[in-house]
Amino acid sequence: MWGGRFAEGPSAIMREINASIPFDKALWRQDIAASKAHVAMLGAQGIVSADDSKTISEGLDKVAAEYERDGVPEDWDLEDIHMTVEARLAELIGPVAGRLHTARSRNDQVATDFRMWVRDAMDRADYGLGLVMVSLVERAGEHSGSIMPGFTHLQTAQPVTLGHHLMAYFEMFHRDRDRFAAARDRMNLCPLGSAALAGTGFPIDRDATAKELGFAFPTRNSLDAVSDRDFALDYLQAASQCAIHLSRLAEEMVLWASQPFGFIRLPDALSTGSSIMPQKKNPDAAELVRGHAGRIIGCATALQVTMKGLPLAYSKDMQDDKPPVFEAAGLLDLCLAAMAGMVADSAFNTERMREAAELGYATATDLADWLVREADVPFREAHHVTGAAVKLAESKGVALDALSLDELRKIDGRIDERVYDALSVEASVAARSSFGGTAPDQVRARVAEARKLMGMDD
Numbered sequence: 323m324w325g326g327r328f329a330e331g332p333s334a335i336m337r338e339i340n341a342s343i344p345f346d347k348a349l350w351r352q353d354i355a356a357s358k359a360h361v362a363m364l365g366a367q368g369i370v371s372a373d374d375s376k377t378i379s380e381g382l383d384k385v386a387a388e389y390e391r392d393g394v395p396e397d398w399d400l401e402d403i404h405m406t407v408e409a410r411l412a413e414l415i416g417p418v419a420g421r422l423h424t425a426r427s428r429n430d431q432v433a434t435d436f437r438m439w440v441r442d443a444m445d446r447a448d449y450g451l452g453l454v455m456v457s458l459v460e461r462a463g464e465h466s467g468s469i470m471p472g473f474t475h476l477q478t479a480q481p482v483t484l485g486h487h488l489m490a491y492f493e494m495f496h497r498d499r500d501r502f503a504a505a506r507d508r509m510n511l512c513p514l515g516s517a518a519l520a521g522t523g524f525p526i527d528r529d530a531t532a533k534e535l536g537f538a539f540p541t542r543n544s545l546d547a548v549s550d551r552d553f554a555l556d557y558l559q560a561a562s563q564c565a566i567h568l569s570r571l572a573e574e575m576v577l578w579a580s581q582p583f584g585f586i587r588l589p590d591a592l593s594t595g596s597s598i599m600p601q602k603k604n605p606d607a608a609e610l611v612r613g614h615a616g617r618i619i620g621c622a623t624a625l626q627v628t629m630k631g632l633p634l635a636y637s638k639d640m641q642d643d644k645p646p647v648f649e650a651a652g653l654l655d656l657c658l659a660a661m662a663g664m665v666a667d668s669a670f671n672t673e674r675m676r677e678a679a680e681l682g683y684a685t686a687t688d689l690a691d692w693l694v695r696e697a698d699v700p701f702r703e704a705h706h707v708t709g710a711a712v713k714l715a716e717s718k719g720v721a722l723d724a725l726s727l728d729e730l731r732k733i734d735g736r737i738d739e740r741v742y743d744a745l746s747v748e749a750s751v752a753a754r755s756s757f758g759g760t761a762p763d764q765v766r767a768r769v770a771e772a773r774k775l776m777g778m779d780d
Contacts, residue, residue: 342402342641347394348648349403352438354386356431356514357407359534361422363527370421378422381415382407403435404428425526427518429548429636434514436644438535440557443651444506447561450658451499452776455492457665459772462488466769467762469747470585470675471684478682481747484670486760489768494567496775501560509553512537516544519635549635551625554647558622561654562615568657569615572608575664579605584674589667592660607660614653621646676747683712685722685750692744697736707734 358379365375385407400406405428412419465484472482512532515522521544528540541547578585592607624646628639686708693704710733715722723745730737743749755761758768773779 337398340401340638341398342644343394343396343398343400343406345645345648346403346432346641347396347406348644349432349435349439350389350394350407351386352435352442353403353407353431354382354389356434356438356531356535357422358382359531360426360514362534363530364421364424366530367525367527369424369524369526374418374421377415377418378411381411381419384414385410402428402432404431425517425522425524426514427516427548429518430513430516430544433516433548433550434512434535436551436647437509437511437513437537437553440553440647441506441510441536443647444502444557444560446651446655447502447564447658448499450655450662451495451502451564453662454658454665455495455499455772456776456778457662458488458492458495459769459776459778461665461670462486462492462765463769463773465670465672466765467751468670468672468675469679469751470672471679471682472760478678478684480687480754481679481684481750482754482760483751483762483765484672484675485762485765485769488665489765489772491567491571492772494570495564498560498564498567501563502557505553505556505560507538509556510536510538511541511547512539513541513547513550515540516547519545519548545635549632549637549640551629551640551643554643555622555625555629557647558618558625558650561650562619562622565615565618565654565657568661569612571661572611572664575608575668576605576612579603579608583678585671585678587669587671588664591667592664608664611657611660614657618650618653621650679747680721683715683722685745685747686712688744688750688753689722689741691753692741693734693736696740697734699734699736710734 361370361375361378361382364370365372370378388410394403394406397406397409400409408419408422411422462485465488468484469481470484470487471478472480472487512528512535514531514535515526515528532538532540541550575586575588577583579588588603588605588608590603594604594606625643628642632639689711690701690704690708693699693707694701699707711722711725711730714729714733715725718725723742727737727739727741730741744753751760751762753761755764758764
């Protein structure tokens with residue numbers, strides 16, 4: 323491959339450090355598709371003959387069929403997937419294979435292949451997110467009125483509905499989907515034809531190859547085109563944010579599945595047992611989703627550090643761009659599939675959730691709000707009165723609505739019997755009817771909007 327420039331071949335060390343075929347063979351479909359688009363354009367432009375273009379294209383189809391059937395062979399002397407494909411093509415069709423590389427370089431070739439692979443990964447992420455979001459909407463609709471404790475600092479704060487809690491994650495994943503979509507639009511430019519770094523003197527048609535490969539336009543600057551890996555970083559940043567959201571939901575499932583909570587029973591298919599304790603049902607899928615988030619974030623950091631000091635245009639450091647993206651994409655695809663299954667097939671213990679919502683004086687804010695609304699008490703004073711009521715209830719070991727009216731009036735004489743209408747958990751969630759609040763009617767409205775957004779009622 324290096325031609326007559328070097329008297330000796332690469333040393334064993336150089337051969338090993340230089341070879342990327344063990345990982346970039348994953349690009350074989352993209353490499354063959356881009357090569358077919360390129361040689362078709364060369365033929366259409368008269369840069370190679372129509373017969374040669376046809377022979378090369380048919381040969382590439384044969385290579386693709388072999389790889390589909392047998393996998394991609396790893397010959398480290400050929401370094402990468404690009405030379406591996408071209409070498410096999412030459413074995414099949416002879417010297418005419420050498421015309422394929424006219425008017426291109428491995429620099430624009432790999433930039434094109436990699437963009438196509440990342441574009442596919444973005445589409446898979448969009449699909450996986452859609453599955454998770456549909457599962458969340460379905461379960462939120464089932465539980466628009468199911469009451470559970472809402473937490474801040476992992477302390478009981480106010481009653482909320484389970485549907486409202488699940489729809490919070492729908493919003494997070496909706497933003498994630500938007501991030502992938504924006505990144506996909508931004509990266510959908512075709513580097514092919516930029517050659518090594520300066521473009522080419524051949525009369526190529528970059529619009530034709532871009533269109534054939536599903537890109538919106540060709541890239542506008544050849545230097546940027548071969549050295550840009552923003553599209554990979556955009557993918558990793560979106561994947562990292564998505565993984566954070568997945569990890570947060572997974573952490574809640576781990577907590578909820580524990581015996582002290584008892585809020586949820588995870589599906590058997592996504593749980594494991596213990597090798598020594600037969601009673602155990604471990605939330606391993608949720609824990610692995612939580613753990614994989616760290617690896618995905620690490621992949622993003624790895625590529626950022628690789629790219630941070632590289633001058634234009636291509637440097638061999640950029641060969642290390644693919645492993646972190648491949649790793650992160652594989653992990654994210656798994657995490658999305660696992661989470662969709664956990665949300666869809668888990669059983670919620672709504673009775674236990676409601677019992678927990680009644681603990682911890684979750685309706686204290688409702689007492690304060692009632693004092694403001696019905697007795698015209700300034701909120702800060704109402705907050706103080708409510709604190710005294712909570713202290714009394716705590717000393718007696720009862721809920722707020724179990725305090726007698728006489729006991730409440732001794733704390734503040736402005737309290738009357740109407741207060742009990744506000745102190746139940748049902749009254750509490752029903753009162754939170756502001757737009758986006760936890761009231762069942764608000765949750766049902768958000769679920770209806772989400773169903774329409776996701777095309778679930780078509």
